[in-house]
Amino acid sequence: MLPTVAIVGRPNVGKSTLFNRLVGKKLALVDDQPGVTRDRREGEAHLLGLHFRIVDTAGYEDEDPQTLPGRMRRQTEAAVASADVALFLFDARAGVTPLDEEIARWLRSSDTPVILAGNKAEGRAAEDGLTEAWSLGLDEPIGLSAEHGQGLADLFQALLPHIDRANAEIEAAGLAHIEQEIDPDDEDALDAAPLKLAIVGRPNAGKSTLINKIIGEDRLITGPEAGITRDSIAVDYLWRDFENRERIVRLIDTAGMRKRAKVQDKLEKLAVADGLHAVDFAEVVVLLLDSTLGLEAQDLRIADKVLQEGRALVIALNKWDVSENGSSLYQGVRKALDEGLAQVKGVPLLTVSGATGKGLDDLLEAAFEVRRAWSRRVGTGQLNRWFETALEANPPPAPGGRRIKLRYLTQAKTRPPGFVLFGTRLDQLPESYQRYLVNGIRRELGFGAVPVRLMLRSAKNPFGK
Template sequence: MILGVTEARTSARARVMPKLPVVAIVGRPNVGKSTLFNRLVGKKLALVDDRPGVTRDRREGDAHLVGLDFRVIDTAGYEDHDAQTLPGRMRLQTEAAIAQADVALFLFDARAGIVPLDEEIARWLRQSSTPVVLAANKAEGRAGDQGIIESLSLGFGDPVQMSAEHGEGVGDLFDALLPHLEGKGEAEPEEDEDAFSPDAPLKLAIVGRPNAGKSTLINKMLGEDRLITGPEAGITRDSIAVDWLWRDLKGEDHRVKLIDTAGMRKRAKVQDKLEKMSVADGLHAVDFAEVVVLLLDATLGLEAQDLRIADKVLQEGRALIVALNKWDIAENASSLFNGVKRALEDGLSQVKGVTVITVSAATGKGIDQLLGAAVEVRDAWSKRVGTGEMNRWFERAIEANPPPAPGGKRIKMRYVTQVKTRPPSFVIFGTRVDQLPASYERYLVNSMRKELGFGAVPVRLSLRAPKNPFDSKG
């Protein structure tokens, strides 16, 4: 593949690779791989459903098993299809996971026994240089005895007998994995999720309607086909997080955790249980993120659903950037851009001036500008204003526009303090502040944005009056 200028620079950037040893879970569809993944990471990160083929992209997480720390990869169910089909592209993701793993954990359904696809996977794994640990899932009770006996024909020795759903067989799994993982890698230092420093990874989630190009954009950033893409709507189901190191145009490195999410359709159109789970997972990813990029298809423009997604992001207190994808093929570009800006101004009353960036996931154009804007908006989202600067702004704002006097009684605002960051939150103390009109609150917030450098990030403002010592209710 011939690389363009942006793509060549992007692909040359160093990825942040896990320092822990890697275990890749592989097997045919619906044998319990995602259930085991969730068990090992101790969280319900991967979507789990009774139907086969729920997992599509490979998902990674940090696992802890009886004192053994490792990186675990959940893969799509291995199916023998043409590489151009969706199942075929899923299989390529599984093959990539095995290639980077220290050991492959080959899971089969003991109750169903060994089927031809299990044998096909076994033949493929034997051709790989990656060591294999065979595990019989759903082996509780006696129903899986025949399947365990049949598995000896696969050539990987006695399987680990376990139940991912009930947590049985954990000790045996530890014994089987230990020889392949011991002495490899090193534990990564734990990060305090509540502490912030400019050197902490930028948690950047990409959200939007189906087929906006979210996965394609992340693949272009990484310079590799890390996520499955294609013309089919709704390919992405799980929210997938990928650690990355982005080098900006000044040559400075920035750690980034990229989060891909499932397409979010209008709620009334979402009837399927699995799609509901995918959308809920995407909304959870918004909660986890610091900056959220709402990706729009420039050939379709801004729709009501996009505004609903943007409003949800801002309600959650996350910094928002809007990116117009497929800009390289958009028609009437200037009027489209101005129309989107006006629609955002009208539709997002709580935040004015949201940054809009034009990008092309196909060519890579605009990616550096998008990431640069994300770094800047996170800085504003994380900003803390000193007491002196805060008070000087407060005095200027009140002098320029004094608060009203409803019923002839003055509202006295005594002082303001910043109580938290991420998003920036403030409390104003005074008398009768409960009578302050919403329009005046908006004036104060807009003044903060302009004069204190918060820009178009969510700003929380609350009002408090001192407790009345003569109030008998206290």
């Protein structure tokens, strides 16, 4: 656990830019147009030796609670309520607006301490705005520039007493933040480590609703509108498995991925790129299908992208509670997957419902199982005993009457599993024979339907030239 700081303010004052500055990475999407951020996004921030969790929130707007801006405002209010301190950001160049005054009234009525900061304060143009901010009744405003990194020392001084107080409370409760290094060859430690689980799929497949149901709270914004999610949002959850063990799952919600030709909007392009970036850092990816629409070509493209990145894949049919002809639909999707993803036949296919919670425990159990296979390492002795048997059952071909000699096989890496095949004349080994070996490794050595890499290494002839 870390002290939590929530950044709040009206749209387009630079909250996401400051968030990125404090976490040291461009995690949050940033654009000139207002209203880019919708869900609240969290990250670990470092500021001159201070270590805390920073929360980027949507721009605060005074709209009807049932509208999308109103649902975004509820997320912001929840972030402030759970934070140790709120950082109220306003545009120092634009000065105090009526919406800033409304936000200040709300923050003064909350129990969370507030730090007032004027962004875009580089140069003399911000002096009047900083002076005007005294009228908000939130003590002295700090002038800073999230874009250029100015004023961070003043921000440090303002945050320090709140962070120290929160750290003392965390230590007293025995919840101090401890980083643990995991040995990649320790299977038990890897199995107990937090699972990084990304949820991907087409727009409106129910990804955010599914995560909200798993964690039991409205953490992510949902609604009938397609494409609500923009940033990839990570949520940590403590799940109790079927053996009553507590397992940590980091659930990552991503933006809906439409066919590339249909993505014209700049923000949608950024959101899809952010989702693909989340896939790169996940261990297991759940491809969520809308069972009322079935399997489409775009679903197979997404699945193929996940497998090319070497991630373990699980496929889930969502909205199963409202689907029709369930048995025939399931069999049809299963057959289409085996044909469309021939390189990894047998990818787990489960039925779930984000609305009712059906099948969610089975989904998490399957994700842990497929990560176990994805992290599996086979000893060289066992591997080559299987290899000799495979060669006897199906010897390699002899193109042009010259024999291809396969010497031995070794596992070079895990996550995803990678194997190196040594021999002579491997440049002439047919793709079909390589697939025979990969399918055998997957089937006979316990790797299941995870992507397996096979690299070829031939000894160099010292007299070749």
